[in-house]
Structure formats: structure tokens, C-alpha cells
Amino acid sequence: MTQTISEDTFLAMVQPLRRELLAHCYRMVGSVHEAEDLVQETYLRAWRAFHGFESRSSVRTWMYRIATNTCLTALEGRARRPLPTGLGAPPSDPEGDLHSHPEVPWLEPVPDEVLWGRAPDDPEATVVDRESVRLAFVAALQHLTGQQRAVLVLRDVLAWHADEVAEALGLSVGAVTSTLQRARAHLQRVQQAGATPAPLPADDPRVGELLESYVEAFEHYDVDRIVSLLTADATWDMPPYTDWYVGAEDIGRLIRTQCPASGPESMRMVATRANGFPAFGMYMLGPDGVHRAFQLQHVTVTEGGVAAVTAFFDTSLFRLFGLPDELPLT
Incomplete structure (x- = not known):
């Protein structure tokens, strides 16, 4: 009928x-x-x-x-929507050149x-x-x-x-x-x-404690502390860059050599959630004293620490997540 x-x-x-x-x-x-x-x-x-x-x-x-x-x-x-870790290339040199491909339809x-x-x-x-x-x-x-x-x-x-x-x-x-x-x-x-250890449940108190330390480490630009919070075989990728990295030490070298932060308070992190996991909008300090949208980090927390980070440099995602383009002066 x-x-x-x-x-x-x-x-x-x-x-x-x-x-x-x-x-x-x-x-x-x-x-x-x-x-x-x-x-x-x-x-x-x-x-x-x-x-x-x-x-x-x-x-x-x-x-x-x-x-x-x-x-x-x-x-x-x-074409499929990949992440850099899924392109089949070997891990990159954290002190080498970065290769941006914004024309790729990334995940x-x-x-x-x-x-x-x-x-x-x-x-x-x-x-x-x-x-x-x-x-x-x-x-x-994909x-x-x-x-x-x-x-x-x-x-x-x-x-x-x-x-x-x-x-x-x-x-x-x-x-x-x-x-x-x-x-x-x-x-x-x-x-x-691309297997990583099982993530901790969202309500596990260790998640909140570790993420609080993670945010503090970035906002103080304490790279040694960031490295200590990562698992030994952690992965880091950041579309639209095709480069990706494995290992806490290499990720630390990447942050030291490639990150435009100059010291404490260069970066500020605002918490959100993506795909059922913790995420953060990262804001970078500009020469005019304003923190502007820089990257959106999706973070996987396991029993051993942060096991994977995907840092999306598409700042148009900030509005999708209800995050402002810049933070008010403090």
C-alpha cells in the first residue's frame, strides 16, 4: 500500500x-x-x-x-580520505622538511x-x-x-x-x-x-590526570615532560602534512625543531572531544599577543600514556567544534 x-x-x-x-x-x-x-x-x-x-x-x-x-x-x-599514517610511507625525520598537501581530501x-x-x-x-x-x-x-x-x-x-x-x-x-x-x-x-594498545575508558580517572599533565606540558612548552607522557612507540601525524612520526623521542625532536612556540604561554589548549575521544584546540601566540587557532589534536590515551596524536591543521574545523578562531586576551 x-x-x-x-x-x-x-x-x-x-x-x-x-x-x-x-x-x-x-x-x-x-x-x-x-x-x-x-x-x-x-x-x-x-x-x-x-x-x-x-x-x-x-x-x-x-x-x-x-x-x-x-x-x-x-x-x-x-580517492579515499587517508591519514598520513595510512599512506604507506615510512616514518619521517623529525628534523627534516615538512611536506604539506592541502589538496588531498584528508580524513x-x-x-x-x-x-x-x-x-x-x-x-x-x-x-x-x-x-x-x-x-x-x-x-x-577508508x-x-x-x-x-x-x-x-x-x-x-x-x-x-x-x-x-x-x-x-x-x-x-x-x-x-x-x-x-x-x-x-x-x-x-x-x-x-597500525595497532596501538587499547585506549582507557573515558571515565577512568587516569585519563583526566594524564590529560591535565599533557595540557600543562604544552602550555609551559616543556618538551621533556611531553615526551615523558607519550608511550615509547607513540605515533604522531598532522594532516595536511604527509609526514608522520613514531616514538616519544622523535616526537619530542619534532616539537623542539618544528613547533613555532617560543616558550611558556606560547600555546594554549581548549578541551573538546572528537570521535568519542579527548581532543584539544591548540592556539598559538602571534606577534600581536593574540592566540589564534593553530591545530586540533585528537589524543588516544592508553594505560602506558598518550599512544597516538593526530594534529589536524585545518583550522576551519574549529568552528565545527564550536571553538573560537582566537582566544581573548588574559
Whole structure:
């Protein structure tokens, strides 16, 4: 039976799904900006096609089908969104030249506020699992083809049955099964190559204590202390620079030789959260005495210390995270 409803009624049915659909599109494309556009396109396609919705599946399942295929169309012919650690090059010399490539469509972080900031409008709305939007997981997904991403996310993240995935993507069940096997194997290889120790839970008191020391070390430009807070095999990357670094000592050399800070109070850090993890907007002191947006750090804290930092130099991300472009004078 076809549906005849008003636009207001339609929006009341689908609007509670926006948060989880945004997370889904973000996993697929690796950009929160693109994901927001794709969710909007999903809603437009769904409204245009709703007269043909026959209630053979739930509205949620139907919307995910549209969103997935919208993402697959958007991914056609596009390069993946990497992080520098995923480009396949060896670690860089911390005292060597930096190589910036802003033209590369880099992986973007997603603010926690976007996914979990407000209570769902629908008490039955699916809560986005933090593990499913971890930066490392989304980065690993970018190594898969669009179809592999879709199959793996629908099967392993959303727990759809193989026949549901097959119907959604226009594939046979056998094709879904083989695609899933290849996707899982490739994902496992990627994750093993860049494996870090398990992060501490957000509510572990050690996280807050370590991050407080981390912020103090940067704001005092105490490089020795920064090094002491990193794990011995910590990684550091900073898109749009293709260079990346391994090891606390090399990261310390990088900060000493490449960071424009001149001493204590050169840098200020403002806490936020990205992809379910701690993050900081870093502000650098200018010659006029004003601290301006410099980089957004996504920080992974493990039992041994800070194990990974991705410092995004795209300062347009600050507004996405609700951070100001500059800090007031103190």
C-alpha cells in the first residue's frame, strides 16, 4: 500500500534518525561535512520516494538503504580520505622538511557534540556506538572499496542479516558473503599494521590526570615532560602534512625543531572531544599577543600514556567544534 502523508508527518518519522544516519554516512565517506550533505540528500530522496514505501521493512531500515546508496554514489570515482599514517610511507625525520598537501581530501574528525550532544528526540532512536566511529576504525575503513565499506558496516556495525544487505545493495547473498570476507581480512591487515594498545575508558580517572599533565606540558612548552607522557612507540601525524612520526623521542625532536612556540604561554589548549575521544584546540601566540587557532589534536590515551596524536591543521574545523578562531586576551 502506498503512503500519502504530509511533509511534517514525514519529518516527524525520520528526523529522530538524523544522528545515527550522520554517523553512518561519516563512516562511509570519512568527512563530517560531506556526511551532513549526504544525510540531507538522503532525506530529499526519501521524501520523493515515500509514496512507494510499502512498509515491508521499518522506516529506519528503509532510510539506511537510501543513505548507503547515496554514499556509494558519492564515492564513485573518488580517492579515499587517508591519514598520513595510512599512506604507506615510512616514518619521517623529525628534523627534516615538512611536506604539506592541502589538496588531498584528508580524513576529518567528527565532534562528539554532533553525535551525542543532545538527547535523541525519539527514545527508541539508536545510540551511536563510540567504537564504531573511532578515528582509527574510520581511517581503516577508508582502505576498503565503497561496496566493501557498505557491506562491512551494514553487517558488522549495524548487524544486518546477509539477505537484508543483499536487498539493500542489489547483490546476491553469495556476493555479500564473499565481499564481507574480503573486507574483514583487509581491515584486519590495516588495523594490525597500525595497532596501538587499547585506549582507557573515558571515565577512568587516569585519563583526566594524564590529560591535565599533557595540557600543562604544552602550555609551559616543556618538551621533556611531553615526551615523558607519550608511550615509547607513540605515533604522531598532522594532516595536511604527509609526514608522520613514531616514538616519544622523535616526537619530542619534532616539537623542539618544528613547533613555532617560543616558550611558556606560547600555546594554549581548549578541551573538546572528537570521535568519542579527548581532543584539544591548540592556539598559538602571534606577534600581536593574540592566540589564534593553530591545530586540533585528537589524543588516544592508553594505560602506558598518550599512544597516538593526530594534529589536524585545518583550522576551519574549529568552528565545527564550536571553538573560537582566537582566544581573548588574559
